[in-house]
Amino acid sequence: MGTLPSLESFNLWAALPGISVAVWACILLVIDLFIPKTRKETTAWLAAGGLVFAFVANLLVYNAEVDSFLGMFRADQFTAFFNIVILITAFVSILLSIDYLKRAGIERGEYYVLMLFSSAGMMFMAGANNLIVVFIALELLSIPLYVLAAFRSPEPRSEEAGIKYFILGAFASAFFVYGAALLYGATGTTNLHEVFEQVGRVIGGETTGMFLTLLGSGLVLVGLGFKVAVVPFHMWTPDVYEGAPTPVTTFMSVGAKAGGFAALLRILAIALPMLVLQDGQTNAAWQNVVVLVTTATLILGNFVAIAQTNIKRMLAYSSIAHAGYISMAVAAAGTAGIGNEAIQAALIYIIAYMFTNLGAFAVAMAIEKDDGSGTNLENFVGLGKSRPLLALMMTVFMLSLAGVPPTAGFLGKLFIFQTTLHAGLEWLAIIGVITSVVSAFYYLRIIVNMYLRDGEGDPAAGATERVNWAVYVAFAGTLLVGILPILVTTLTERVTLVANIVP
Amino acid sequence: MENTGLSLVTVVLFLPMIGFLILLFLREQTQLQTIKYVTLGTSLITFVASLLLWAALDINNPALQMVQRIDWLPQYGISFYVGVDGLSLLLVVLSTFITVIATLASFRTHALEERGRQKLYYLFMLLLEWAMIGVFVVQDMIIFFIFWEITLVPMYFMIGIWGSERRVYAAVKFFLYTMAGSLLMLLAILYVGTAAGTFALPEITAMIQNGTLSFPFDGLFSPQSFLFLGFFIAFAVKVPMWPLHSWLPDAHVQAPTAGSIILAGVLLKMGTYGMLRFCLPMFPEASVAWAPVVGVLAVIGIIYGAWVSYAQTDMKKLVAYSSVSHMGFIVLGIFALNAQGISGSILQMVNHGVSTGGLFLIVGMLYERRHTKEMAAFGGIWTALPVLGGLALLISLSSMGLPGLNGFVGEFTILMGTLGSQSLGFVFALFATTGVILAAVYMLYFYQRVFMGELDKEENRQIEKLHWSEYAALVPLVVAIILIGIQPFIFFQPMDASVGQLVTQMQPFVTSVVQLVP
Amino acid sequence: MVVQTEAFIMLSMVLFVLGTLGVLLKRNAILVFMSIELMLNATNLAIAAFAHQWGQVDGHLFVFFIITVAAAEVAVGLALIVAIFRAKRSINIDELHQMEG
Structure with a gap:
């Protein structure tokens, strides 16, 4: 046993954004005790303040390229980019929550604390460079979400969502962690960079463990597949x-x-790009699997979404479909030499998806009634007349989800399709294109309901000042990314997960 | 080539957006008239600016002119790159011209008052004009695609909000058809752009010319052909070519008058323009190899469109199907791959825009007065509205290609081009000529049923006279028809150099591939 | 007698598969939950065996983390199950079908 490493060598500062959110969540838990029940809004603003602090901290370390915690955590642009996405998401969600909780009569301070914990988990997922950390971050992300999903208890649908999410989430975690265990067994390490080297040896026939490696990476994929x-x-x-x-x-x-995608990309691109079945092959062994999964996801997500009558369910299937588009880039990353480009495409898609989806859900929330009903597609009829501005923004969000320019969604698809073609996966790209057209069909239906059908427009009682602000932020982001993509491409320019390690 | 100042092209492109911004600050309840006049004023100014563009164009220079290029995504080789040449100039002018007409036509449209939201309507009008000009002036494939898709949105709403009974169905069908076609084009664009390292069309064309970039070609089903088809199908949906035309009658019949005018007048031309601008120079071998197939489809479209037109009782459907027929001519001319065919096609694009726009305008005026589009409800309108009758006669004659009017010049040149073409030839010209004859049949049939005969219906006897704005919309169209008919030279002149260059570029491929593919 | 690592791994795989089957087949939320615990513990066994084989402490660390996390999951999971039980007087997961589609 050597001497203990110095505190400086931990490079704590590089993990500051994530740490600050986690620590602030702990402190807030205590502070919340002293905030009277009627003033829980204060907790929300304090939580939001913590996110803002983390955001600033994140900008300061944006261009860092260091390992923290002795290689367990990697602070690079990839991490920082995901931090941006997660912090904006959390901020907007808190903005949406304040009035929603009041309306639903479930205003409790823990809500915001849980959200902070979950955000911290997500942020550590992005930076995790070790299977153990990935696992802990995954759980830190998930466990608060189980509670949050059931937060509307005793409303039965909310409780049901909580328990379902819990059982399947825990099930998925078990898969992930067993996969990680097998990978550890095959390689003797949980550090992703070292796993990469060991997998190279396994493939080269220097050490045994091919079976464990394949099974382990398969189970890891399953576990993360559940999450995304x-x-x-x-x-x-x-x-x-x-x-x-x-x-x-x-x-x-x-x-x-x-x-989930952050961890997936990091594990696949850093630890397992060498995983090929035969010598001389250039595409990673998992590529075909991912292509298959992606194809199924694109087709099922988009086609089942057509049949939905509830906006939240429709957006759920739409989010499955969008996971499919992102995993197109994941599949592309399996082609040698495309890795970084594909990862950048995935990042751009994720930020585009973030703005658009935040906006779409915010509008859906605005028309929701106090008791949680009123989220049918029919409730959108006439919104173009009763709330023109809200309807206009929803139109832009729907067009963006369908991938119509000049919105963020188009730009994301542009990069995804390009990288897929570049990786030589023409058929996957064609499937992506065809399913995009299918998706346009159900997104257009919302627009049809809002503008083309006459009816008593919904008053959108949920559209309070704060919700409106959240919608504006999402709207501005959706258009800005679509019109001036250079803003986000600069953010991803130096994301080079693969070049760090490919010999 | 870089231009740091503001190019006139950019000015023309963004003029509609200025009007758009002004409209945003006007209130529909109190300032409806202002909204209308701002739209009209903006479209007029844009039209005048586009005429300046014409004046500023050096007609002896085949290259792009008044170029402006601003980086958009430099690391991917995408830039905001605009300019005009002989191929696009007339279409830019046509877009701005037709927008003026469409705006005027909107002033008297009943559906607008009925459904309200007029501010939104005029916003869409200007947005559409912006996007249409964009499609014609942009030289970067990605930005082209963006403008191409943007045109969908305002048109979708125009049909969907202010259309007639089955408007939702028509609007969704229009949107999905075009989107399905164009996304395959996006893949092809990405493929070409990635291979070339840039998305700027002039650079790609130059690379293909000097041989540094080529897409493997060895027959009808080779990589180059697939890329060609990726582009071609998107354009063919838009044109629309038989058998991809089924969205067109629905869209036309349901759209408000101005929507139909723009759709027929400009949006369809985006398809044929795209073939000319992208398919031919980028995939010369595939274009030549596929020319006979395209020619056959075009000829089927010509005859089918004419035939179905004749069978219609609904005036708008009749004009809509006649578009399928006329657009077939244009495609035929392009794939004749010689100077005559291509120049004829470009001119015919303008002609069709003007004539068919005029026909839709007339049908719209009749519809506003009688609330029906059935021909049987009319008859003897000439007696009730002699001026409209006269103008309608002129427009109908132009549409059927009477010598001395614009349609004749275009169709004749196209037929001459087809005859002299190495890729097409006599048989194609022969069948296409049948289309001209059929056109005369259905147009005369239409005219006779509506305007001639006894004024036997009471409602028709008391039909309302034309409003000033309707005269203002019709007269410029008629002037254009006559002007092109008697002075086609003015219109051929600016395109000659560019068409010549395109044909020269194509010629070696025509010779080599025609021998290769029997 | 020295037990080979393989034997531990085989056992852990059997346990893991049993757990998986339990989650998929059992209808009682508590039993499902226990099956998940079984899967996690199968993992612990495998990791401990591997750590022994590689002669490292990393693996043992991993086991501690898993145990801790599992405890946290138990807390949340049982709370959810209790909440459901209060409302429905039943913890059969087949009876959770408020939402269709």
Whole structure:
């Protein structure tokens, strides 16, 4: 045993954004005790303040490229980019929550604390460079979400969402952690960079463990597949998204997915790109699996969404479909030499998806009634007349989800399709395109309901000042990313997960 | 090539957006008239600016002119790159011209008052004009695609909000058809752009010319052909070519008058323009190889469109199907791949925009007065509205291609081009000529049923006279029809150099591939 | 007698599969929950065996983390189950079908 490493060598500062959110959540838990029941709004603003602090901290360390905690945590642009996505998501979700909780009569301070904990989990997912950390972050992300999903208790649908999410989430975690255990068994390490080297040896026939490696990485994929909701691990999504309180749905539809993809990309691109079945092959062994899963996800997500009559369920299936688009980029990352480009495409897609989805859920929340009903597609009829501005923004969100320019959604698809073609996956790209057209069909239906059908427009009672602000932020983001993509491409320019390690 | 100042093209492109911004600050309840006049004023100014563009164009220079280029996503080789040349100039002018007409036509449209939200309508009008000009002037494939898709949105709403009974169905069908076609184009664009390292069309064309970039070609089903088809299908849906035309009658019949005018006048031309601008120069071999197939489809479209037109009792449907027929001519001319065919096509695009726009305008005026589009409800309108009858006769004759009017010049040039073409030839010209004859049949049939005969219906006897704005919309169209008919030279002149260059570029491929593919 | 690592792994795999089957087949929320615990413990066994094989402490660390996290999951899970039980007087997961589609 050597000497203990110095505190400086931990590079704590590089993990500051994540740490600050986690620590602030602990402190807030205590502070909340002293805030009277009628003034829980204060807790919300304090939580939001913590996020702002983390956001600033994140900008300060944006260009860092260091390991923290002795290589367990990696602070690079990839991490920082995901931090941005997660912090904005959490901030907007809190903004949406304040009035929603009041309306639903479930105003409790723990809500915001749980949201902070979950955000911290997501942020550590992005930076985790070690299977153990990935696992802990995954749980830190998930456990608060189980509670949040059931937060509307004793409302049965919310409780049901909570328990379903809990059982499937825990099930998925078990898969993930067993996969991690097998990978550890095959390679003798949990550090992703070292796993990479060991997998190279396994492939080269220097050490045994091919079976464990394949099985382990397969189980890891399954576990994360549950988190990001790709087919066939998607069945929990519609029920959970529908039953959970809408701001929580908003939060998890973006945040949990972003966190899941962050870990997925890091593990696949850093630890397992060498995983090929034969010598001389250039594409990673998992590529075909991911292509298959992606195809199924794109088709199922988009086609089943057509049949939905509830906006939250429809957006749930739409979010499955969008997970499919993101995993197109994941699949592309399996082609040698495309890795970084594909990861950048995925990041751009995620930020585009974030703005759009936040907006869409915010509008859905605005028309929701106090008792949680009123989220049918029929409730959108006439919104173009009763709330023109809200309807206009919803139109832009729907067009963005469908991928119509000049919105963020188009830009995301542009990059995704390009990288897919570049990776030589033409068929996948064609499937992506065809399903996009299908998706336009159900997104257009909302627009049809809002503008083209006559009816008594919904007053959108939920559209309070704060909710409106959240919608404006999402709207501005959706258009800005679409019109001036250079803003986000600069953020991802130096995301080079793969170049760090490929020999 | 870089231009740091503001190019006239950019000015023309963004003029509608200025009007758009002004409209945003007007209130519909109190300032409806102002909204209308701001739209009209903006479209007029844009039209005048586009005429300045024409004046400023050096007609002896085949290259892009008044170029402006601003980086958009430099690391991916995407830039905001605009300019005009002989191929696009007339279409830009056509877009701005038709927008003026469409705005005027909107002033008297009943559906607008009935359904309200007029401010939104005029906002969409200007947005559409912006996007249409964008499609014609942009030289970067990605930005082109963006403008191409943006045109969908305002048109979708125009049909969907202010259309007639089955408007929702028509609007959704229009949107999905076009989107399905264009997303395949997006894949092709991405493929080409990634291979070339840039999305700027002039650079890609130059690379193909000097051989640094080529897409493998060895027959009808080779990589280059697939790329060609990716683009071509998107354009063919828009044109629309038989058998992808089924959205068109629905969209036209349900759209408000101004929507139909713009749709027929400009949006369809985006398809044929795209073939000219993208398919031919980027995929010369595939274009030549596929020309006979395209030619056959075009000829089927010509005859089918004409035939179905004849069978219609609904005036708007009749005009809509006649568009399928006329657009077939334009495609045929393009794929004749010689100077005559292509120049004829470009001119015919303008002609069709003017004539068919005029026909839709007339049908719209009749519809406003009688609330029916059935021909049987009319008869003898000439007696009740002699001026409209006269103007309608002129427009109908132009549409059927009477010598001395614009349609004749275009169709004749296209037929000459087809005859002299190495890729098409006599048989194509022969069948296409049948289309001209059929056109005469259905147009005369239409005119006779509506305007001639006894004024036997009471409602028609008391039909309302034309409003000033209706005259203002019709007269410029008629002037254009006559002007092109007697002075086609003015219109051929600016395109000659660019068309010549395109044909010269294509010629080696025509010779080599025609021998290759029997 | 020295027991080979393989034996531990085989056992852990059997336990893991049993747990998986339990989650998929059992209808009682408590039993489902226990099956998940079984899966986590199968993992612990595997990791401990591997850590022994590699002669490292990393694996043992991992086990501690898993145990802790499992405890946290228990807290949340049981709370949810109790809440459901209060409302429905039943913890059969087949009876959870408020939402269709």
